Amino acid sequence: MRLTGLAILAGAALAATSAPATAAWRGYIxxxxxxxxxxxxxxxxxxxxxxxxxxxxxxxFVYRFVDDNIxxxxxxxxxxxxxxxxxxxxxxxEYNFQDGKKVLMDTFGRVDRQFGRKLTIDLPNNxxxxxxxxxxxxxxxxxxxxxxxxxxxxxxxxxxxxxxDSITFFTVRAPDDAIELPVPSK
Amino acid sequence: MCRWTIAALAGSALAMTALxxxxxxxxxxxxxxxxxxMAPGEVKASVGTFRGNIAGPRQTIVYRSVDNxxxxxxxxxSFIQAQAEGATILxxxEYMFQDGKKVLLDTFARxxxxxxxxxGRKMVVDLPGNKGRSTGAFYFTKGRLxxxxxxxxxxGDLASSDPSxxxxxxxxxxxxxxxxxxxxxxxxxx
Numbered sequence: 001m002r003l004t005g006l007a008i009l010a011g012a013a014l015a016a017t018s019a020p021a022t023a024a025w026r027g028y029i030x031x032x033x034x035x036x037x038x039x040x041x042x043x044x045x046x047x048x049x050x051x052x053x054x055x056x057x058x059x060x061f062v063y064r065f066v067d068d069n070i071x072x073x074x075x076x077x078x079x080x081x082x083x084x085x086x087x088x089x090x091x092x093x094e095y096n097f098q099d100g101k102k103v104l105m106d107t108f109g110r111v112d113r114q115f116g117r118k119l120t121i122d123l124p125n126n127x128x129x130x131x132x133x134x135x136x137x138x139x140x141x142x143x144x145x146x147x148x149x150x151x152x153x154x155x156x157x158x159x160x161x162x163x164x165d166s167i168t169f170f171t172v173r174a175p176d177d178a179i180e181l182p183v184p185s186k
Numbered sequence: 187m188c189r190w191t192i193a194a195l196a197g198s199a200l201a202m203t204a205l206x207x208x209x210x211x212x213x214x215x216x217x218x219x220x221x222x223x224m225a226p227g228e229v230k231a232s233v234g235t236f237r238g239n240i241a242g243p244r245q246t247i248v249y250r251s252v253d254n255x256x257x258x259x260x261x262x263x264s265f266i267q268a269q270a271e272g273a274t275i276l277x278x279x280e281y282m283f284q285d286g287k288k289v290l291l292d293t294f295a296r297x298x299x300x301x302x303x304x305x306g307r308k309m310v311v312d313l314p315g316n317k318g319r320s321t322g323a324f325y326f327t328k329g330r331l332x333x334x335x336x337x338x339x340x341x342g343d344l345a346s347s348d349p350s351x352x353x354x355x356x357x358x359x360x361x362x363x364x365x366x367x368x369x370x371x372x373x374x375x376x
Contacts, residue, residue, distance in 0.1 A: 115277025
């Protein structure tokens with residue numbers, strides 16, 4: 001009996017050490033940009049670029065995390081000079097996201113009085129699977145994208161949905177201990 | 187041989203008269219509102235109402251025609267003061283179109299090429315209670331929400347290509363309008 005108990009304990013310990021180390025999820029908030037979300041792993045702030053026929057060439061501001069071979073990105077694109085074209089700019093970004101890729105889901109997104117779009121695509125050349133949500137708020141395109149990389153391989157992972165569905169535009173809904181995101185510099 | 191020819195001619199004449207009478211498709215343009223489209227039948231203008239949680243209560247401008255048992259409707263709503271909210275206002279309208287209905291198609295729509303592109307959404311839904319099928323295309327541009335809807339009743343030809351022809355005929359760059367388009371008047375709102 002004691003031997004069985006020891007074996008179970010040893011098995012559990014082995015299972016715990018062999019399972020992938022997943023980081024805790026934390027809340028993040030940007031009062032100046034007007035949104036909050038949750039993500040695991042270490043935050044890195046990066047700059048990128050975006051180009052659309054209507055939008056033109058744009059700099060992007062990226063909040064990026066990687067955990068368990070899943071990449072999480074919150075991308076902000078300032079469109080304040082063309083905000084009157086909000087609907088088309090958002091539509092173009094959604095279209096570009098899925099153009100030439102295999103679309104698995106394309107549906108309404110609705111959060112805090114904002115209507116947007118949620119899409120899931122398979123990346124070309126077995127590059128993984130990305131779930132994304134697109135919004136246009138306060139003159140900016142805000143998109144959350146989670147990509148399960150081939151090294152992870154669990155393409156049905158609920159973590160993608162957890163990330164893109166974590167966004168809120170009512171910042172009072174963010175957890176009290178949410179970490180303030182750095183403000184994009186122009 | 188001659189008798190056979192006469193019989194064939196008579197038969198085809200009979201078939202033509204038995205077919206439903208289709209009105210010719212015409213191009214229509216409203217320069218003030220900045221769009222044109224094609225539709226069959228007599229297009230009549232009217233004023234209506236719309237209410238959305240986000241859009242709020244709004245007066246609408248409606249252009250409507252009926253031909254071969256299919257209703258063609260263009261609805262224009264002004265949001266000049268809320269253009270930056272266009273994406274959400276458009277999303278709400280699209281959502282309302284399909285809410286509680288069976289969605290057969292929901293895809294990207296784009297009018298005009300390149301930097302002039304206007305992105306929207308095209309949808310086909312079956313109406314509840316087996317009341318027919320609606321094809322819709324929705325755009326928000328230059329401060330106005332445009333809804334193009336063609337509805338075939340349950341006893342109509344649900345596979346008709348005319349609803350698609352209607353919603354695909356929209357033009358926002360007016361230089362691309364077909365020559366000879368009929369000028370539409372803009373009804374006065376209160």
